[in-house]
Structure formats: C-alpha cells, structure tokens
Amino acid sequence: MRRQVCIIGGGPSGLLLSQLLHRQGIDSVVLERKTRDYVLSRIRAGILETGMVNLMREAGVSERMDREGYIHEGTVIAHGDDRFGINFKDLTGDHVMIYGQTEVTRDLYDARDAAGGTVIFNAEGVTIHDADSDAPYVTYITEGTEHRIDCDFVAGCDGFHGVSRRTIPLDVRREYEKVYPFGWLGILSETPPVHDELIYAGSDRGFALCSMRNDNLSRYYVQCSLSDSPEDWTDDAFWDELRKRIPQEFADQLITGPSIEKSIAPLRSFVTEPMRWGRLFLCGDAAHIVPPTGAKGLNTAASDIHYLYQGLLQFYHEGDSEGIDRYSEKALARIWKAERFSWATTNLLHRYPDQSPFDLKMQKADVAFLRDNHAAQTAFAQNYVGLPY
C-alpha cells in the first residue's frame, strides 16, 4: 500500500490529523494497536481549549460537540474552606468547552468511516523504517501476515508507550522528565455535578477536583498514593474523602451515587526533543506528557496537530518545506509553556510527602496571591483557556 502520510496511533491526535488531511485531499492511513472499542472505553480528558474546538470545526466534526458541549467561562479555586473564582471571560474574553475525549474520539471515528478512511485496528509489531531517508515505510502484522506501507511522511501519534519516539536514535533524542510522588484516583458517576463550574481544591488532606461531562454525569478526582489501587477504594470511601477536601458549602451539596468507572493515573511531566527526525514527526503523548492539573494533555496534542497539518499543507499545496522544517521548534515552544503551567498548578494545590512547614506556608501564600492579584489571575486564565498557536 502507498499513502502520502502513515499515521501511527488511532487516538485523538492520529484521527484528527487524518481527518484534517483528508479534507485537503491528502491521503493517509491510521494504524492502531488496539480495537476501536478499547480506544473508546478510555475515560480521559474533559476540557477543550478554543484552539482544539476550532480544529474540530475545521475537520468538519463539530456538529455534536457544538450542540452538546458546555461552555465554561470560569473556574473555582479552593483551599480549605477559602474559595474564589477565576473568570476566564472577563480576564481573557475566551472560555473553555466541556466535551469528553471519548466523544471527540467517537466523532472522529464516525467521520473517518463516513469518508471511507482507512483505519487498521489490531496492528501488531508496527515498525518504522528509513525515517531519515526520502523513502520511509512502515511494516505491521495483522492476523499473522506482515504488511508494508510506503509513504512520504510518518506521524507518530501513538502515545507515551508507542513505538515512534523509540525509533529516534538515542544520540539524537533528549528526554526531560519529572515523576510526581502521587496519583489521581478518578471516578465517573451518573449524578449531577456539585457545581456549574469545575472546582480545583487544595486541602490539608491533598488535592481534589470536581469536574463533569454533562448535567447527569460527574467526574471527580482525589490525589492518592501511588501504592493504592482502585479496588482499595470503595465508593463510600471515595465520597467521604472528596467531601473532606472541598469547601463545606460544596461538600454539603454533593450528590453521590455508584461509580461507573474508577481508575488511578500516575502524574508525570515529560518532554522529548526534537519532535522530528527526518520524515518522522511526533505528536501528542508520544512526545510529551503533563500532569492533568492544567487540563493540557489533549490540548497540547491538538496544537501539535495544528502545526504539523499546516506544515504538510504548505508542503503539498505550495511545495514549501518551511512548515515541516520548523515543526519541532514551533510545537516545543508552546509545549514547554503548557508544561510549566501544568507543573506550577500541580505544585500549587497538591500535598507532597516531604513538604516542610515552610513549604506549606509558601503554598498558601501562592494561593492567596492568586486570590488577591488581578495580574496573577489574568496569567492563570490565559494559560487555562490556552496560549495562542
């Protein structure tokens, strides 16, 4: 098989790129290691920046998102019983949208189906060959048979554990990493959200987040120990802990119910440089990971796709390689700022095992500064709604 672009990974990054390219007459194939149902069963991000929303519109897959997504013009930050709002609309003129990654991915799969796009599931042993030449190709196995795809470019959209990043030789690749000494235990429950905005709560017992998917679907998280497993937490234990970490006025209003999903995610900051090697381009989690505190994981994946898509358009439509040549530099400039915001927001609201009384005072002073200072709130809001592409 020959395609202009071979995309490895059928998560949101790979599907979005494939759909955007299709609309511009550039053909691609998507190779996914798992099944479609498996990809759609993963509960992940919930917040879309306007940049991501606009890419969904450009990809022609925004109809359901525009109908069912919820616009959020602000968020609540709490520490103990102290709480304050950050008004994105007043501070930046912008907002974010609540629309789950599961829905984004489903809409993209439906669009690829409708357009007759090729997505190959259960692709095993995906291997990228000759990425540093003008004639790269990718091999993979399905049902015991090896196949080969020749292409102009390979887009590595295969997440943190994928094969694309590891294809770049170690003497070219530089990795930066911070692993946090805690995780997030998340549950999904068919209950009305406790508040109409998200609540990011620091407390003496650790961090908690109240989020949502719709009027009767709530997503809640509590910071937990890395040695915990979801089975250690009964639903009652989760709700009790959440109540203790959010301001009393919200705890009193919390409506609880059985969890329909419960999982633990470790927290990590990670960036690999460069994001391009020859004709291989890394996008999304394949190149970088953020702790979820700033809601930037999916949104940084989207900005990568924007830069790569623009670069490929320039290459195919104008015969100019400037966009793809500068892909890594442009993507990384934005990524590092999102890394900084996610790291700083994690530090602001989580309890670390080794925090001294001085560290705790600094953390409280940081929250108080954000509460009282207009410039600090503006900077927070600008980062949260998303820095410009």
Ligand code: RFL
């Ligand atoms: P994905 O979504 O991981 O998709 C990569 C796809 O590649 C496939 N794959 C391969 N395919 C072929 N061959 C191989 N060798 C392959 N190896 C892997 C995988 O099966 C998968 O389908 O990466 P993508 O598209 O870059 O999208 C990034 C986002 O998914 C990610 O940034 C966010 O979900 C991160 N994230 C969260 N972000 C938020 O903004 N808010 C959240 O609440 C949030 N929760 C999460 C998360 C990430 C998690 N991970 C990675 C464990 C919770 C979790 C548990």
Ligand code: PHB
């Ligand atoms: C979510 O709804 O899953 C979510 C929202 C905001 C975050 C992280 C996760 O910062």
